[in-house]
Amino acid sequence: MKKDKLKIGIYELTGCAGCALLILDCENELVDIFQAADIQSFLMAKSDNIDGELDIALVEGSVSTEKDIEELMDIRKRAEIVVAIGLCSMVGGIQGRFCDEKEWKENFKKVYGDIEMTHTKPIQSKPIDAYIKVDYYLPGCPIGKEQFLNFFTRMLRGNPPERYPQPVCVECKYNENDCLLKNGILCLGPLTSGGCGAICINHNLPCVGCWGPVEGGNWTSEYYLLKEKGFDDELIKNKMANFSGTKIAEVSEQLIK
Amino acid sequence: MKIVKLKKENLFSFLEAISEEAELWAPVQKYENKHSFQLIKDFSQIDLKYTRTILPPKKLFLPPTFNMFLATEQGYEEDFSHATKKILFGVHPCDIHGLLILDRFFQHVFDDPYYSKARQNTLILGLSCWPDENCMCKSTNTHIIEEGYDLFFSELENDYLVWIGSSQGDDCIRIKPGFFDEDITDEDIQIYIKWQNERDKAFQVDINFVAMPDLMELKYENPIWEKLGDACLACGSCSNVCPTCNCYNVLDKPLLNKDTSEIGRCWDACTLESYSEVAGGENFREKRAQRLKLWYTHKLQAYISKYGKPACVGCGRCASTCPVDINVQTVAKALEGKDMDTFWNRLSKEVTK
Structure with missing residues (x-):
């Protein structure tokens, strides 16, 4: 009954490497993970990495250099299933928040001046699905341990991963927290993908949106609600844009309405 | 007694x-x-x-x-x-x-x-x-x-x-x-x-629940539902805090390196977008207004028609929880034709300005 072990590769493009680190941080399960699958490539965990054919490629980080594009294209060619893990890969990450190319160029110049990049050409940060077809997404900044193990086990059994269609508020109420938004605190729970267990609000800190925009979030209503609660227009838009990556383009249209 | x-x-x-x-x-x-x-x-x-x-x-x-049972190759063990x-x-x-x-x-x-x-x-x-x-x-x-x-x-x-x-x-x-x-x-x-x-x-709220089934029927196409839908954050909190909301979802949690899965159960809410989604990605109630209408039909109409009393017990949790003032009290008053100072009413004026 047992098939050959699934060949899996874990890759990092531009990002903080936190998602790959999180996988490595599954210390109690790490032996199980390496036993259950044939981990072909995982730069953070091992040195004998093979760039061959894969059943599943997990890609962390956004595409922000031409070298990233090449690497990504190569991964797509070799892998049957490509999974975007983490917010950078899904929506472009914090570094993907500027959508206007002109604005991006100005910002780049402000930071780096007229420096000539030698080994690769930097480009505006974008999610990986701007370049390749992505089969599944795993939200989070970084992804969650339980979420990853659940995803990994499901994939081993040939089941598609779970989706995260509900906002943070759902788990927040499961934990019987008081609503911060109702109390006049800038909390992005209703606009953000749940699955994190509402960990920040459990500690009385507002949601900053690190799992990325939830499908069907009502940005217009929350925007006016925050304005009514006295928050500055620019602050609200900045907070909303922080973890929304290139998705903020769609959202901004809603806000202008 | x-x-x-x-x-x-x-x-x-x-x-x-x-x-x-x-x-x-x-x-x-x-x-x-x-x-x-x-x-x-x-x-x-x-x-x-x-x-x-x-x-x-x-x-x-x-x-x-919570976990309902552990599914094994031999059967299942209830929890x-x-x-x-x-x-x-x-x-x-x-x-x-x-x-x-x-x-x-x-x-x-x-x-x-x-x-x-x-x-x-x-x-x-x-x-x-x-x-x-x-x-x-x-x-x-x-x-x-x-x-x-x-x-x-x-x-x-x-x-x-x-x-x-x-x-x-x-x-x-x-x-x-x-x-x-x-x-x-x-x-x-x-x-x-x-x-x-x-x-x-000492009660400060007085709502005529007996009239609600008729009002729901009469105002089923009323623009008020769009107003509520525009403001609703679709967070599902009204359902989660409601003592009579009882919908749930069942989730499989396969266990790593074992041939077993935990079959779990969690609260679900008809006010959430994912609730009415079916295989293939179709959604019967994609719009927030449709979902709110379903919730209030259940609380203020269907249950009253069937059992002679509302599926609302008047605990006030929706009112003390919803950040955009959508709750049994404000919805019932709006159905009665009252113009109230609520966030959803103010938002509607702001957006149509």
Whole structure:
């Protein structure tokens, strides 16, 4: 009954490497993970990495250099299933928040001046699905341990991963927290993908949106609600844009309405 | 029904005596003016003056998330670890009514073993209360309770009148017979009647629920639903905090390097977008306005038509939870044609400006 072990590769493009680190941080399960699958490539965990054919490629980080594009294209060619893990890969990450190319160029110049990049050409940060077809997404900044193990086990059994269609508020109420938004605190729970267990609000800190925009979030209503609660227009838009990556383009249209 | 009297100073000693072999759960202050039913280890934590808890008692019978069973290659092993022996003290009449409605959903046609087991293992000790600006239980006629409890404590000046509602309740009284006085004086009765009259006058909300099924029908296509839909944050909190909302989802959690899976269950809510999504990605109620209409049809129309009373017990949790002022009170008033100062009304004016 047992098939050959699934060949899996874990890759990092531009990002903080936190998602790959999180996988490595599954210390109690790490032996199980390496036993259950044939981990072909995982730069953070091992040195004998093979760039061959894969059943599943997990890609962390956004595409922000031409070298990233090449690497990504190569991964797509070799892998049957490509999974975007983490917010950078899904929506472009914090570094993907500027959508206007002109604005991006100005910002780049402000930071780096007229420096000539030698080994690769930097480009505006974008999610990986701007370049390749992505089969599944795993939200989070970084992804969650339980979420990853659940995803990994499901994939081993040939089941598609779970989706995260509900906002943070759902788990927040499961934990019987008081609503911060109702109390006049800038909390992005209703606009953000749940699955994190509402960990920040459990500690009385507002949601900053690190799992990325939830499908069907009502940005217009929350925007006016925050304005009514006295928050500055620019602050609200900045907070909303922080973890929304290139998705903020769609959202901004809603806000202008 | 037997009614006895307990001196206030003996309450905690009594609770201590009866909870030797069961967990005692009671209202505890979690945030400023926000309470929660919690497992009691220290009696001084119990807040007898609370108004409402953030989550209703349903969390103890069907927790927000729990494992129903472990699926193995041989079959399945049921998991009833949530259904420990409990005494739930301090339940207000509205919440007892909420449990009676859940009984209808989970026990009357098909028996839900996870609910029933926890229900059988829990004693309900009710407590009288005083309304705040969000309490609507007089309008829903759930401020009075005649069944659904083992003991009910009505607060007088120095004593509690204790209604014994079941043989198990009676067994509890017999653990500490010396605490209870069967001699209820005329004076006690006068104090109780006075309290009841004053409590009834203290309600600030008055909604004609009898008229709601007709109003829902008449206003089914009314633009008010679009207004509410524009403001709704689709967070699902109204459903999660509602003592009568009972929808759930079932999730498989496969275990790494084992041939077993935990089959879990979690609260779901028709106000969430994912709720009406089916295989293939179709969604029957993609719009927030449609989902709110469903929720309110259930609370204010369908249940009344079928059982003669609303599926709202007037606890006011939706009102104290929704950040954009969508709750039974504001929706009912809007259906009655009132123009209110609510966020959803202001937003509609702002957006159409």
